[in-house]
Amino acid sequence: MSNVDRPLSGIRIIGLEQYMAGPYCTMLLADAGAEVIKIERPGTGDPRRMMPPFAEKDGNKKAAGCMTAYGILQALYMRERTGEGQLVDSAMFDNMLSLNEQMVTMYSIAGQVGERGKLTNYYPRGAFQTKDGYLALHCPDNILWQRLERPDLKEDERSVNAPARCANTDFLDPIINGFLSSMTRDEAVAKLNGAGVPCGPVNTAVDIFEDPHVKARGMLMDIDDPDVGSFKFTRTTPHLSSAPELPKQAAPRLGQHTREILSGLLGRTDGEIDALAADGVVGTDDS
Numbered sequence: 001m002s003n004v005d006r007p008l009s010g011i012r013i014i015g016l017e018q019y020m021a022g023p024y025c026t027m028l029l030a031d032a033g034a035e036v037i038k039i040e041r042p043g044t045g046d047p048r049r050m051m052p053p054f055a056e057k058d059g060n061k062k063a064a065g066c067m068t069a070y071g072i073l074q075a076l077y078m079r080e081r082t083g084e085g086q087l088v089d090s091a092m093f094d095n096m097l098s099l100n101e102q103m104v105t106m107y108s109i110a111g112q113v114g115e116r117g118k119l120t121n122y123y124p125r126g127a128f129q130t131k132d133g134y135l136a137l138h139c140p141d142n143i144l145w146q147r148l149e150r151p152d153l154k155e156d157e158r159s160v161n162a163p164a165r166c167a168n169t170d171f172l173d174p175i176i177n178g179f180l181s182s183m184t185r186d187e188a189v190a191k192l193n194g195a196g197v198p199c200g201p202v203n204t205a206v207d208i209f210e211d212p213h214v215k216a217r218g219m220l221m222d223i224d225d226p227d228v229g230s231f232k233f234t235r236t237t238p239h240l241s242s243a244p245e246l247p248k249q250a251a252p253r254l255g256q257h258t259r260e261i262l263s264g265l266l267g268r269t270d271g272e273i274d275a276l277a278a279d280g281v282v283g284t285d286d287s
Contacts, residue, residue, distance in 0.1 A: 006033025006243050011076065015039060018046045021092060024065030029072065031236040031246050037261060042283030045254040063099050064092040123165035124176050127202050133185040134202035137192070147195045150179065218245075225250040255283040 008029060015026045015038040023038070023046070030036045040046050068090040075086050097104070106112040112120055119125055122140045139145045142161060146154050153159045153175070158168040165172060180188050185201050192199045201207065208214055209232070217239075220232040235246055262268040262282070276282045 007240070008076075009033040011035070013037065019048050021064040021068070023048065025068040025072070028065065028069040028236055033243075037257075040254060040283075042255075042277075042280055045283075049254065064090060064095050067095040067098075119166045119169065121166060122162055123169060123172065128177060128180045130180050130183055130185040130188045133204070135180070135185055135188055135192075135199050136202055137180075137197070137199045139197065144197055147197045148179075148192075149195060150175070221246065221248055223248055223250050227253075253285050255285040258282050258284045259286075 011029070011034040013026055013029055013034050013036045015022060015036050017023050017026060017038065018040075026034075026036045026038065038046075044050075068088065071088040071090055075088050079085055103114055106114070106121070114120065122138065125138045125140070127134045127136055139148065140162065145159070145162075145165070153172075157164065158171050159165050183191065189199055189201055203211065209220065214220060219235055219237075221235045222230060223233050224230050258277075259270070259273055262273050262276075263270070268276075273282070273284070277284050
């Protein structure tokens with residue numbers, strides 16, 4: 001199967017973008033088969049090119065990239081039905097607010113205002129340390145709480161329900177921390193999952209690269225870059241059963257496709273492109 005079989009094959013996108021949110025959005029669309037033409041500053045390009053090495057740290061600008069791609073897909077589907085295009089208005093603040101729906105609901109209904117580091121409705125909830133790492137644990141109700149294998153806490157008035165547990169963290173924290181820190185992370189995860197308590201390891205980068213599940217799912221793709229050699233990059237999701245695997249080519253160099261785009265799509269001659277490059281209007285990788 002070729003790239004023409006991907007869901008957005010035949011869709012062409014002009015990316016007037018920089019840094020994270022816009023490029024992450026168009027990366028998702030490109031992986032879905034769209035042709036993305038990224039417009040960058042001649043000579044310097046997207047400022048993100050100058051931010052070493054390949055760090056992708058800003059989740060807020062990404063939870064925006066994802067939502068914008070989602071909005072574009074909706075608009076494309078509507079275009080198929082109505083024949084009309086539309087503006088997709090996506091703001092980082094709006095997107096983060098939509099993902100914090102619990103905060104809005106709790107304030108609207110119960111007048112609760114969340115405080116950093118203080119639980120008001122569920123305990124235990126968060127990352128807890130074991131002998132050799134951290135695990136994430138969440139017991140929102142008494143059904144799960146009573147599976148922790150601590151019979152001494154089941155009937156204690158300080159831990160009889162979720163609000164009581166939240167009000168008595170000073171009493172419970174040392175007990176829970178002591179219980180979990182007596183085991184390795186893998187031992188604690190196995191013990192809790194075996195008892196039906198939802199938890200999982202907090203993975204480091206090393207853990208991810210060595211995880212057999214990550215390897216089996218093919219989530220780390222090998223990319224060969226002519227400048228830096230071979231490295232691994234996280235593939236976008238989801239996996240589609242009727243679409244081919246994602247292309248594994250490296251990101252293009254600054255100006256690599258300028259001549260191809262200007263001549264192929266816009267009909268410019270080599271002389272005209274040379275003149276534009278000489279005037280600093282465009283940049284080419286051979287100028």
